[in-house]
Amino acid sequence: MRDRAEASDGGGVIDTPHVATCDLARQIGFRLRFTQAALWKDLLLTFRPFRLRPPHYAALVMINDAPGLSQQDLSAQLGLKGPNLVSLINDLSKRGLVERHQRENDRRVNGLFLTGPGARVLAQMTEAHARHQARIAAVLSPEDRARLVTMLESLERIGGDQA
């Protein structure tokens, strides 16, 4: 981006050989971090009127799609560790949006269900989320969005296996 002599107006006391590096600003991992932060902040503002955050919304959606699913299943789908999911569900439960019902055939598992108010709040949050989606749509065509998601999915397979 700039030449090394440009910024060293202190006198260039130290003179180390320049190491050949890639352009970090065009690196996927680097950009991904900023983009994720930007979308996260937008979603935080989007859901602020409900005093709930993105993971709360995601949980409501999943429970709506599969009523009675276990906390284990939900934590796997949301990528949350058990303890963190517990406090997420506690939030929703204290607000009366979700209820835990012990399963009759295996009393270890708590099936999760939306309450009436939970379904209503989810409907309202979904409207708000649609406005968030519209802001994305304004800057990315439907085809680009689909391709982006596909690329992200293949990138997720990376990691873990190294020397």
Place this chain on the structure above:
Amino acid sequence: MRDRAEASDGGGVIDTPHVATCDLARQIGFRLRFTQAALWKDLLLTFRPFRLRPPHYAALVMINDAPGLSQQDLSAQLGLKGPNLVSLINDLSKRGLVERHQRENDRRVNGLFLTGPGARVLAQMTEAHARHQARIAAVLSPEDRARLVTMLESLERIGGDQA
């Protein structure tokens, strides 16, 4: 993904109307979160032998590219708040990889410079980073990578402006 009746083997005590939501798993924000986490973990492992983390590497690269730049400039480029950048530079300084040199014409600013050992560590980390890049290249063509970065850049403009 599944029908609502399927998971509710507890007896379906609660019966709320199904809210029409989008497929969360194909939402950009949702996938972005997982992908970012996967790449971050891969980078953590990549840099583990150096006992340094991705932001340390990013700082070394930036300082190498623009020796003498200020902490303010660096914090802006890395997207870090001042206090957090200070501790990042403290880490690198304690390890003898980076030095702060007060600028002569404006003694408020600390120009940042790599030391000899700093340049050597950066060279080694850059090799490790190349292997990380190779793992990405294995799953995404150069054209796809370029398009992905461009799409991410336009997404970064989102947020802040809402009712």
Place this chain on the structure above:
DNA sequence: TATTGTTATACTCTATAACTATA
């Protein structure tokens, strides 16, 4: 008065260990 850097601190998000109750 404004800016650079620093300290102290708090909040969010994530992760681990140990426990309970069921199976």
Place this chain on the structure above:
DNA sequence: TATAGTTATAGAGTATAACAATA
């Protein structure tokens, strides 16, 4: 013994407020 859920806690990562030094 193994699994679902829970509690307590620790660690990253990120944020704000207040201050010192310099301009």
